[in-house]
Amino acid sequence: xxxxxxxxxxxxxxxxxxxxxxxxxxxxxxxxxxxxxxxxxxxxxxxxxxxxxxxxxxxxxxxxxxxxxxxxxxxxxxxxxxxxxxxxxxxxxxxxxxxxxxxxxxxxxxxxxxxxxxxxxxxxxxxxxxxxxxxxxxxxxxxxxxxxxxxxxxxxxxxxxxxxxxxxxxxxxxxxxxxxxxxxxxxxxxxxxxxxxxxxxxxxxxxxxxxxxxxxxxxxxxxxxxxxxxxxxxxxxxxxxxxxxxxxxxxxxxxxxxxxxxxxxxxxxxxxxxxxxxxxxxxxxxxxxxxxxxxxxxxxxxxxxxxxxxxxxxxxxxxxxxxxx
Amino acid sequence: xxxxxxxxxxxxxxxxxxxxxxxxxxxxxxxxxxxxxxxxxxxxxxxxxxxxxxxxxxxxxxxxxxxxxxxxxxxxxxxxxxxxxxxxxxxxxxxxxxxxxxxxxxxxxxxxxxxxxxxxxxxxxxxxxxxxxxxxxxxxxxxxxxxxxxxxxxxxxxxxxxxxxxxxxxxxxxxxxxxxxxxxxxxxxxxxxxxxxxxxxxxxxxxxxxxxxxxxxxxxxxxxxxxxxxxxxxxxxxxxxxxxxxxxxxxxxxxxxxxxxx
Numbered sequence: 001x002x003x004x005x006x007x008x009x010x011x012x013x014x015x016x017x018x019x020x021x022x023x024x025x026x027x028x029x030x031x032x033x034x035x036x037x038x039x040x041x042x043x044x045x046x047x048x049x050x051x052x053x054x055x056x057x058x059x060x061x062x063x064x065x066x067x068x069x070x071x072x073x074x075x076x077x078x079x080x081x082x083x084x085x086x087x088x089x090x091x092x093x094x095x096x097x098x099x100x101x102x103x104x105x106x107x108x109x110x111x112x113x114x115x116x117x118x119x120x121x122x123x124x125x126x127x128x129x130x131x132x133x134x135x136x137x138x139x140x141x142x143x144x145x146x147x148x149x150x151x152x153x154x155x156x157x158x159x160x161x162x163x164x165x166x167x168x169x170x171x172x173x174x175x176x177x178x179x180x181x182x183x184x185x186x187x188x189x190x191x192x193x194x195x196x197x198x199x200x201x202x203x204x205x206x207x208x209x210x211x212x213x214x215x216x217x218x219x220x221x222x223x224x225x226x227x228x229x230x231x232x233x234x235x236x237x238x239x240x241x242x243x244x245x246x247x248x249x250x251x252x253x254x255x256x257x258x259x260x261x262x263x264x265x266x267x268x269x270x271x272x273x274x275x276x277x278x279x280x281x282x283x284x285x286x287x288x289x290x291x292x293x294x295x296x297x298x299x300x301x302x303x304x305x306x307x308x309x310x311x312x313x314x315x316x317x318x319x320x321x322x323x324x325x
Numbered sequence: 326x327x328x329x330x331x332x333x334x335x336x337x338x339x340x341x342x343x344x345x346x347x348x349x350x351x352x353x354x355x356x357x358x359x360x361x362x363x364x365x366x367x368x369x370x371x372x373x374x375x376x377x378x379x380x381x382x383x384x385x386x387x388x389x390x391x392x393x394x395x396x397x398x399x400x401x402x403x404x405x406x407x408x409x410x411x412x413x414x415x416x417x418x419x420x421x422x423x424x425x426x427x428x429x430x431x432x433x434x435x436x437x438x439x440x441x442x443x444x445x446x447x448x449x450x451x452x453x454x455x456x457x458x459x460x461x462x463x464x465x466x467x468x469x470x471x472x473x474x475x476x477x478x479x480x481x482x483x484x485x486x487x488x489x490x491x492x493x494x495x496x497x498x499x500x501x502x503x504x505x506x507x508x509x510x511x512x513x514x515x516x517x518x519x520x521x522x523x524x525x526x527x528x529x530x531x532x533x534x535x536x537x538x539x540x541x542x543x544x545x546x547x548x549x550x551x552x553x554x555x556x557x558x559x560x561x562x563x564x565x566x567x568x569x570x571x572x573x574x575x576x577x578x579x580x581x582x583x584x585x586x587x
Contacts, residue, residue, distance in 0.1 A: 170444060177443045178433050178454065185419050185430045192417035195379055196497070197405040197434040 016165075020157045028153035029225070030265050035160045036222045037245060038261030042164075042171045043214035044246035045257050050180060051207035052187030053102055057114030058242045060121035061091040061212040063234035065219025067125055067132055070140040070229055080143040084163070084220040091216020092209045094121075099208035103201050118239050126231040137230035140223045153225070160221050167214055171254040183207060237279055244282045248289050250296025259297040332357040332501060332533040333378075338387030340373060340557075347373045348384065349557040355550075358531045360523055362538065362548035362565070366577060369554040371537045372414050375503050378535075379404050379411055391501065405434045410494035411503035414537075416486055420479035424470070424489045427478050428461035431493035464492040468522065483510040491519075495526070501533045502526070508540040516540060520547050545569065553577070 020028050040058060047053050069087035072078045078086070094117075101113040125132045132138055143150045143159060150156040174180035183203050185193040194200055223229055245264040250256020271278050289296060293303060333355040340348040348370045355361045363371050376382040378389060380401040389396040394407055410431070419427050436457055442450040465471045468488045473481055478489055487510055494502060508516045520543055526532045538544050544551070544565065551568045553561040555577040561568050568574055 173444070173446060176454075177446070178436075178438045178450070179440065179443055181426070181430060181433065184422075188419035188421060189417045191381065192413070192419065193430065194401045195381075195405060195411060195417075196430050196493070197402055199400075199402045 016161060017158075020154050025152065025154075028157055032153050032157050032160055032221075032225050034261045034265040035157070035164045036218050036225065036261075037242075037264045038258050039164050039167060039218035039221070040215050040242050041246045041249055041257035041260040041264075042167055042254060043211040043218070044242065045171055045251060045254060046174065046214070047207055047211035048246060049252040050174060050187065051183050051204060051211075053204060053207060054107065054111045055098075055114040055211070056111050056236075056239050056243055057098065057116070057118035057121075058211075058215050059234045059236070059239035060114075060118035061095060061215040062219040062222070062238070062242075063118075063121055063125055063231070064094055065091040065216030066223035066229055066234075067138070067219075068216070069220030070138050070223045071131060073141060073224075074138065080141075080145065080224060083224075084217055087220030087223070088213045088217040091219065092213035095209040095212025095216075096205055098212070099205040102204050102208060115236070115239070118234070119236065122231055122234050125234070132229075132231065134231075137228055139228050140226070142227070143224040156225065160225075163217065163221065167217075168254055168258070171257070179203075179206070237282075240279065240282050244286050246296075247286055248296055250298030252295055253298040256296045256298030263297070330357040331355065332359075332391065333535075334388070334390040335374070336388045336390070338374070338377060338384050338389065340377060340382060340384040346557045348377070348387075351387070351554070351557070351559055353552050353559060353562055355533060355535060357533055358527060359549040360527055360534045360536060360547050362536050362544045362551040363554065364538065364541075364544055364551060365554035365560075368556075370557040371554055372505055373557075374554070375411060375505055375535070375537060378503060379409065405497060408498075408500035409503065410497045410499035410501075412487070412490040412494055412505055412507055414505040414509075416483075416490060418478050418486060418490060418493075420477075422478060423475050424465060424478045424481065424485075424492075425458070425461055425474040427489055428464055428493045428496050429457055431496040432457035432461045432464075434497050460496055461492070464496040465489070467495070468492050469518065484512070484515055487511065491522075498530075499532065501535070503535045503537075505537045506539060507536070508538055508543050516543055519543070523547050 020031060023031065040062065043061075044055070044058065047055055065087035068090035069083035072086045073080060073083040098114060098117050102110050105113060126134055128134070143156055145159065150159065175184060182193065182198045183206075185196070186198050186200060186203055190200060241264060245260035246257065247260075248263050249258070249260020271281060274281055293299060295303075331354040335354065336352050338348050338351040339346070351370070351374065363374065365371055373382060377384050378396065380396065380399060380403075383397065391407060391409065396404070396407075399407065419430065433454075436453055438450045438453050441447075462471060462474055465474055468491060470485055470488050470492070473485055473489070478486060481489065487507060491504070491507060494504075508519055511519060523534060523536070524547060527534065536544065536548060548565050551561070551563065551565055552559055553568060553571075553574050560577055561571045561574045563571070
């Protein structure tokens with residue numbers, strides 16, 4: 001690792017570890033929410049950014065992770081960490097299932113298939129009252145670690161951080177791995193990738209499974225943060241807000257996922273008044289970003305630099321080179 | 326021909342698209358270690374035949390035997406592991422990646438890395454990736470385009486992109502190499518260099534090469550054997566010097582085109 005990279009990681013580590021000391025109780029809650037959303041955005045970077053597959057059904061995986069963890073912990077008294085892992089595994093299993101339509105359909109059709117999946121999950125969770133509490137919802141105990149209960153979000157922040165950071169590093173690393181390179185190749189030219197040995201079915205299934213696993217873990221962490229689960233949380237609006245978050249942050253970059261997570265945490269604070277018009281706003285934001293900043297907030301510095309270059313030297317407008325378009 | 330080992334048998338291959346016969350009972354065999362030209366006018370079925378060989382298309386009937394493997398029993402993604410690599414008529418590159426990363430996909434095609442080592446970037450995985458990178462760079466260098474390694478492949482000229490595709494195929498160290506119009510977009514010097522590369526591959530690596538090409542100087546210059554397709558049928562099969570005098574071939578192809586046969 002080069003010196004500058006060590007410095008960047010070092011500063012990031014200090015900032016992340018020191019962050020909660022500056023804030024109030026509510027701000028700790030927001031920090032935790034941002035980390036939990038970041039994990040979802042990372043899962044979408046893997047699925048959409050790397051694998052080139054679309055999903056507007058990630059609220060379904062999120063719900064599965066949340067309820068699976070909550071149910072395991074409340075019904076069997078399993079420890080918190082077992083619940084989180086179980087949440088990830090259940091969501092991952094459904095991820096493998098959702099990959100099946102992805103092998104047959106693409107683009108709009110896949111979007112609708114994943115949307116249908118999320119709606120079905122939400123409906124089943126709502127109807128299955130004996131397990132999920134249905135209309136009443138489900139109370140979820142606070143996270144605990146070896147008998148120590150995290151009663152406030154200050155301590156829980158470090159637990160979530162310890163889980164999210166490795167997934168962040170994995171997402172950063174993925175494009176440099178054999179698996180990640182071949183996955184991205186499959187997105188860029190399915191024909192060439194397959195001709196050079198990439199098994200499309202296996203790679204897409206792996207991408208969906210991994211993405212759902214991350215989102216399931218996120219759902220489980222969310223369940224224990226919020227303390228009470230209601231199925232209406234996991235609606236179409238939620239799925240759409242996840243997609244918006246990933247696009248606004250930058251669908252190709254793990255840093256973009258972090259920015260997206262921060263955006264989705266802060267946005268409701270501003271959008272609260274709009275209530276039911278939120279969907280419209282998400283839609284508008286999505287379109288605006290797709291049009292003017294297709295690689296999201298993460299690409300803002302390069303975008304500004306390229307505009308500045310164009311201003312100063314008219315004809316020499318170098319094309320923006322972005323990887324894996 | 327029976328005393329020479331045959332690398333590939335094409336037997337009674339037929340394929341129709343919506344009633345149109347793209348390949349009509351095509352049979353021939355390709356001697357091991359030869360450069361085998363597949364020529365014919367546009368729409369004769371040459372690329373269709375390559376696409377059958379690499380399992381992009383499934384023929385309606387017939388068989389394709391490579392060594393002792395029946396190719397039609399294998400899926401598309403198995404073809405590379407059998408030692409078959411190809412280039413595409415209309416470039417199939419990973420446009421947003423660098424030239425080196427494109428070739429690296431070829432270099433990694435037959436080099437698995439255990440998933441855990443790969444994800445964690447363990448030294449064993451890094452060694453394999455590093456070695457693959459090195460082979461990819463050597464492949465680019467061999468075709469004289471090493472300086473393009475770090476350039477985004479979509480920004481390179483057509484001729485260089487063609488060679489990146491060739492490098493990506495070569496780096497898999499195939500036993501059978503399928504080239505779909507490799508000289509398209511190359512200038513005369515580059516075409517001569519390509520001819521030398523092909524001869525060297527045949528001699529030094531005993532590679533079997535199937536060459537689909539319109540550049541007759543290249544075809545006549547390097548091929549040991551030719552098959553001429555017209556409207557999906559084999560109309561001639563012989564050494565280049567005989568094929569070029571075949572009246573049916575001249576009528577179907579060489580004469581009609583524009584006399585670039587010489």
